[in-house]
Amino acid sequence: MVRDTKNATVMKWFVDNVIYVVLLLLVAGIVVISPDFLSVTNLINILSQSSSRIIIALGVAGILITAGTDLSAGRMVGLAAVVSASLLQATDYAYKMYPNLPELPLFIPILIAMIVTGLLGALNGVIVSKFHVPPFIATLGMMIGVYGITSIYFDRPPYGAQPIGGLNQSFTTFAQRGIPVGQYEIPYLIIYAIVVSIIIWVIWNKTELGKNMYAIGGNPEAAKVSGVNVTKNLIIIYTIAGLLYGFSGTLEAGRVGSATNNTGNMYELDAIAACVVGGVSLSGGIGTVSGVIAGVLIFQIINYGLAFLGVSPYIQFIVKGLIIIVAVAFDMRKHAKKK
Amino acid sequence: MSSSSATYILEMNNVTKRFPGVIALQNVSLKVKPGTVHALMGENGAGKSTLMKCLFGIYSMDEGQILLNGNEVVFENSKQALENGVSMVHQELNQVRQRSVMDNLWLGRYPKKGIFIDEKKMYDSTLEIFKTLDINIDPRRKVSTLSVSEMQMVEIAKAVSYQSKVIVMDEPTSSLTEKEVEHLFNIIERLKKENISIIYISHKMEEILKISDEVTIMRDGQYITTKSAKELTTDEIIRLMVGRDLSQRFPSKTNKPGDVILKVTNLTAETQPSFSNVSFELRKGEILGIAGLVGSKRTELLESLFGLRSIQSGTIELHGRVIENNSPQEAIKNGFALVTEERRTTGIYPDLSVGFNSIIANLRQYRTKGLFVSDRKASNDTKWVIDAMKVKTPSQKTPIRSLSGGNQQKVVIGRWLLTKPEILLLDEPTRGIDVGAKFEIYQLINELAKEGKGIIMVSSEMPELLGVTDRILVMSNGRAAGIVDTATTSQEEIMRLSALY
Numbered sequence: 001m002v003r004d005t006k007n008a009t010v011m012k013w014f015v016d017n018v019i020y021v022v023l024l025l026l027v028a029g030i031v032v033i034s035p036d037f038l039s040v041t042n043l044i045n046i047l048s049q050s051s052s053r054i055i056i057a058l059g060v061a062g063i064l065i066t067a068g069t070d071l072s073a074g075r076m077v078g079l080a081a082v083v084s085a086s087l088l089q090a091t092d093y094a095y096k097m098y099p100n101l102p103e104l105p106l107f108i109p110i111l112i113a114m115i116v117t118g119l120l121g122a123l124n125g126v127i128v129s130k131f132h133v134p135p136f137i138a139t140l141g142m143m144i145g146v147y148g149i150t151s152i153y154f155d156r157p158p159y160g161a162q163p164i165g166g167l168n169q170s171f172t173t174f175a176q177r178g179i180p181v182g183q184y185e186i187p188y189l190i191i192y193a194i195v196v197s198i199i200i201w202v203i204w205n206k207t208e209l210g211k212n213m214y215a216i217g218g219n220p221e222a223a224k225v226s227g228v229n230v231t232k233n234l235i236i237i238y239t240i241a242g243l244l245y246g247f248s249g250t251l252e253a254g255r256v257g258s259a260t261n262n263t264g265n266m267y268e269l270d271a272i273a274a275c276v277v278g279g280v281s282l283s284g285g286i287g288t289v290s291g292v293i294a295g296v297l298i299f300q301i302i303n304y305g306l307a308f309l310g311v312s313p314y315i316q317f318i319v320k321g322l323i324i325i326v327a328v329a330f331d332m333r334k335h336a337k338k339k
Numbered sequence: 340m341s342s343s344s345a346t347y348i349l350e351m352n353n354v355t356k357r358f359p360g361v362i363a364l365q366n367v368s369l370k371v372k373p374g375t376v377h378a379l380m381g382e383n384g385a386g387k388s389t390l391m392k393c394l395f396g397i398y399s400m401d402e403g404q405i406l407l408n409g410n411e412v413v414f415e416n417s418k419q420a421l422e423n424g425v426s427m428v429h430q431e432l433n434q435v436r437q438r439s440v441m442d443n444l445w446l447g448r449y450p451k452k453g454i455f456i457d458e459k460k461m462y463d464s465t466l467e468i469f470k471t472l473d474i475n476i477d478p479r480r481k482v483s484t485l486s487v488s489e490m491q492m493v494e495i496a497k498a499v500s501y502q503s504k505v506i507v508m509d510e511p512t513s514s515l516t517e518k519e520v521e522h523l524f525n526i527i528e529r530l531k532k533e534n535i536s537i538i539y540i541s542h543k544m545e546e547i548l549k550i551s552d553e554v555t556i557m558r559d560g561q562y563i564t565t566k567s568a569k570e571l572t573t574d575e576i577i578r579l580m581v582g583r584d585l586s587q588r589f590p591s592k593t594n595k596p597g598d599v600i601l602k603v604t605n606l607t608a609e610t611q612p613s614f615s616n617v618s619f620e621l622r623k624g625e626i627l628g629i630a631g632l633v634g635s636k637r638t639e640l641l642e643s644l645f646g647l648r649s650i651q652s653g654t655i656e657l658h659g660r661v662i663e664n665n666s667p668q669e670a671i672k673n674g675f676a677l678v679t680e681e682r683r684t685t686g687i688y689p690d691l692s693v694g695f696n697s698i699i700a701n702l703r704q705y706r707t708k709g710l711f712v713s714d715r716k717a718s719n720d721t722k723w724v725i726d727a728m729k730v731k732t733p734s735q736k737t738p739i740r741s742l743s744g745g746n747q748q749k750v751v752i753g754r755w756l757l758t759k760p761e762i763l764l765l766d767e768p769t770r771g772i773d774v775g776a777k778f779e780i781y782q783l784i785n786e787l788a789k790e791g792k793g794i795i796m797v798s799s800e801m802p803e804l805l806g807v808t809d810r811i812l813v814m815s816n817g818r819a820a821g822i823v824d825t826a827t828t829s830q831e832e833i834m835r836l837s838a839l840y
Contacts, residue, residue: 206455211438215446218435225433226447227418285437 018330019278019294022323026298030305037308040184048178050300051193052077052255054293055248057271057278058200059121059241061292064275066237067217067284068128068135072142073245073271076120077264079150080113080249084171085164085259086153087112093166095159106170114246120146121242125235143268147261154261165258175254189251196244201289203240213237217284273320274299277327298323347406348373348536349425349505354393354403363389367403367562369555371505374534376527378547378568381557381580382773387540390557391507395420395427408504418447426498427507434482434490441465441478444497468496471533472526488519495526499535506530507538512546513771516633524550542773544573558582581774588774589806590781594788596625596809601762601793606643606653613639614817616653621762621793626784628804628825629797630833631814637797638680640814641764644795645677646670657761671700676755680766680797682744686751689740693732696739696750697724701757724753729779745776752783763787765796769803781807801830816840 014021030037056073063070086097087109120142127138155161178187204210212233215223224230253259278295280287299320306316349371356364364386371377381387392398394405396414405412407423414420417427434443441461450460465478474492482490491511498506512520527537527550539551547554548568556563556579563579577588601621608614614636621627629637642648644655646664654661657673664670667677679685688696698705698717705716721735728749732742739747748768755763768784769777784807788794798804804811805825813820813836820836 202455208449208451208456211442211446211449211456214438215435215442218437219433222433222435222443223446225417225421227421228447281437285435 015330019291019298019327022277022327023294023298023301026301026305030301030309034309037305042304042308044184044187044190046297046300046304047193048187048189049304050293050296051187051189052248052251053267053270053274053300054193054296055196055244055251056267057274057292057296058196058289059244059248060268060271061275061278061280061287061289062200062204062213062237063135063241064272064280064282065213065217065284065287066234067220067282068234068238069139069272069282070124070238070241071136071139071268072120072124072146073241074264074267074269075143075146075150076117076242076245077249077252077267078259078261079120079146079153080117080246081253081259081263082150082154082164082261083116084109084113084250085167085253088168088171088253089164089166090168095162095166097159097164103168103170106174109171110247110250113250114243117246117249118239118242121245122235122239124242125238128238129231129234151261161261163258163260164253167254167257171254172257175251176257189255192247192251196247197289197293204289209233209236214285217281217286219285270299271296273324277324279331347371348408349538350404350406351390351394352404352406354390354405355401356389356393356398357401362560364393364400364560367557367560369538369562370565371536371538372553373504373536374531375552376531376537376539376550378539378541378551378554379557380541380547380554380576381563382775385557385580385773386560387557388509389560391427391509391538391540394425394507421498421501421503424502424504425507426501426503426505427509428491428494428498428511429509434493436483437481439479439481440476440485440493443482443493444468444478444500464500465496468500472496472499472529474526486519487514488516488522491515491523492526495530499530499533503535505536505538507540509540510542510771511539512541512543514633520546542771544576547576548573556580577774588778588802590778590785592785592807592809594624594626594785594809597623597791599623600658602654602656602659603644604654604656606640606655607651608636608639608643609649609651611651612817613648614643614814617812617814617819618653619812619819619822621795623793624788624791625810626788626794626796626808628808628811629795629814630801630804630811630837631820632837633799634816635814635837636817637814638766641677641766641795641797644670645675645764647677671758671760674759674761675764676700676758676760676762677764678748678751678755678766678768680770682747682751682771687739687747690738692736693725693730693739693742693750694718694721694735697721697735697754698757700754704757720757724750724757727756728753728783743773743776745772745779748772748776748780749783752780756787760792762793762795765794767798768796769798769800777803801833804833805830813837813839 056077060070060073087101087104089096091103124139124142127133128135175189178185204213212223212228215228216230216233220230249264252263274295275287275292276282277298278291280291302316302319302323306319347370351369354364354367367386367390369379369390379387389398393400395417396419407425412423414423420426435446444465445461450457462478469476472495474496476485476489476492485493495506511523515523530537539547541547548571551568553565554568554571554576555565556576558580599620600623604618606617617640629640631637639648643650644664646666646669655664662673664673664675694717698720702712705712707713718735724730725732730746730749732746739750769780772780784794784796796808808825810822810824811828811833812822813833815837818840820839823832
């Protein structure tokens with residue numbers, strides 16, 4: 001009898017923490033096949049590749065928790081990447097978009113990119129909360145529209161549709177370098193992701209906005225009768241998401257060293273997948289920062305680990321697809337009760 | 340303090356509300372004294388909820404006046420009412436189930452330290468309120484893990500935390516066990532001592548007479564009377580509510596039980612704790628009631644007969660042949676039909692039409708050549724449902740959501756009759772339905788039995804079981820405590836059996 005309850009507790013723990021178990025199993029599996037995988041360099045690579053995706057996923061996650069969704073995330077990342085790159089080309093670069101633009105302090109282009117996507121995020125929020133357009137449709141429209149805006153900005157005379165490159169030193173340092181620790185370098189990217197994660201964690205757990213976010217997603221009617229200004233809160237949450245996409249877009253441009261109108265393409269689906277695998281409920285009201293981070297890491301480890309093992313990228317897609325479905329199927333067991 | 344504020348905490352005077360083509364409320368008045376329980380009664384459609392919606396600003400009154408503590412008020416929404424000390428504990432509890440008790444309690448006005456939420460203060464204040472109300476719930480528990488009664492207590496605590504002077508309770512006991520009802524009544528007594536008034540909306544006469552000080556009765560949008568509860572009896576209230584003498588709350592029984600059609604032997608549920616070793620027989624044309632306290636596993640028994648839950652052991656014999664209802668599909672094929680307890684969640688498709696709701700269990704019958712559904716056949720059957728069940732609906736296309744509870748229930752019963760069942764399982768068939776419509780449902784049940792259907796009916800209303808059934812199986816804590824003949828039994832005997840195990 002005692003044993004039974006103990007088993008039940010273990011089982012419950014297992015079901016409740018299935019994503020972390022999956023994460024461990026994945027790493028363990030890869031290490032068994034190729035022990036070399038366990039190295040600081042690999043760890044740093046995985047974390048730094050995950051960084052900008054964690055930032056995007058945290059933006060999307062907030063919206064998912066309100067029982068919304070955001071399909072425009074990837075295209076906003078692209079817009080921010082193009083805008084920030086165009087303002088941060090080296091002064092001596094031959095194909096400058098703005099030939100006479102002096103070298104700007106780093107924070108100005110980043111800020112401009114974030115303001116642009118922040119405003120678009122706010123617009124998403126207004127469309128969803130004021131005009132009651134379902135988030136799927138509102139952000140689908142935004143996704144398509146933003147791609148158009150990005151392309152117009154990107155593909156114009158004199159140089160036409162070619163990657164915006166030749167980024168200046170300060171920008172590439174900002175996104176590509178790091179803090180030396182012994183023989184390694186901890187990329188700034190990881191630090192940015194950690195800082196953003198902490199800020200978002202505090203917002204979600206320690207502020208009124210965060211609690212309202214969960215309440216709106218969990219039961220919008222209850223939130224309304226308790227005097228929560230649903231419209232205002234939704235607009236703020238979509239705006240924060242926009243700001244995060246903006247920041248992440250500039251990091252993407254800096255990390256890759258250039259930007260095109262296709263930067264960020266499909267990132268929204270990766271982000272939604274990571275959130276869902278990380279335990280964020282699409283029906284709203286449930287989700288944690290740690291879950292989202294774990295979700296992103298799972299996908300990054302699959303990408304990196306399977307490539308490390310030399311597995312065909314096509315097979316990687318199959319594995320990713322399976323993980324999404326299996327993780328959510330397990331998650332549903334938490335809620336399903338046997339009759 | 341002026342004398343008016345001493346007499347009444349809340350006055351609604353001569354409230355009139357018109358909708359295009361109808362007068363929903365005509366000169367209705369409601370005067371509530373401080374520290375009392377004031378029952379508001381009337382059939383569904385009498386205007387109780389319209390009156391409350393006027394109070395909470397969901398509707399604006401065309402005429403009339405609301406005085407709170409002697410001062411005229413007009414609330415624009417329930418939030419404003421709440422802040423002024425008038426709150427409502429809803430029938431469908433409005434909570435964020437994924438979040439903790441205290442998160443829900445302070446939603447919309449979290450205590451803060453700077454820009455951050457003061458969790459400790461939230462926790463302490465929650466405990467403090469719970470203590471004054473004798474509620475024992477951990478403020479950190481997730482609401483989804485609470486029982487209905489606990490969720491309701493949280494709602495009441497929320498009302499108290501807003502310093503409410505008047506709390507409206509809409510059908511507060513509809514899903515509580517007897518013990519929980521007692522606890523609720525204790526809490527209400529405590530609220531009265533704090534000089535808080537309760538407007539108590541319920542259909543349960545016995546309860547009203549027990550808990551309330553005064554009773555206001557409405558009928559057809561009009562104010563009938565306000566009386567002290569001491570002067571009233573159940574029959575008197577019913578007479579005032581329906582405006583006709585309903586000494587006959589139940590139709591006379593005309594069905595004649597025949598041969599045994601269903602024999603259940605030692606039925607035991609797979610997932611325990613649930614029912615075990617339940618045996619009974621059902622005759623053709625018989626109405627078998629199932630009585631028992633909430634938690635005695637009556638619903639589970641019905642759902643197992645219908646294949647919704649798995650059975651560990653025991654047999655079900657239909658006409659002497661052992662059958663296995665492993666799934667609802669199989670049960671339907673064997674001639675079973677189940678009208679579920681929770682009409683809103685498992686009975687109706689609220690936004691879809693009366694037509695859709697009528698035919699959905701019987702789609703296979705409407706297939707023409709190939710795969711398509713014949714609209715004509717479906718429409719004929721819908722018409723049959725509407726006519727035979729006497730459903731009051733503007734058209735077949737009306738969303739069922741806009742019908743009254745009684746009419747919705749008639750559609751659901753009609754839906755199952757279309758499948759030509761031999762055995763009809765009814766789980767609380769009259770829950771949330773007003774007195775007049777209940778009578779019609781009873782009539783319907785009687786007619787169906789007369790036509791030779793075997794009917795098993797779970798009910799928590801003792802008078803209903805005694806008035807409608809032929810025999811009653813009494814469940815107690817998952818076991819069959821006995822089967823009694825309705826004609827010779829008494830409420831006392833059934834209560835005794837219910838508490839046997």
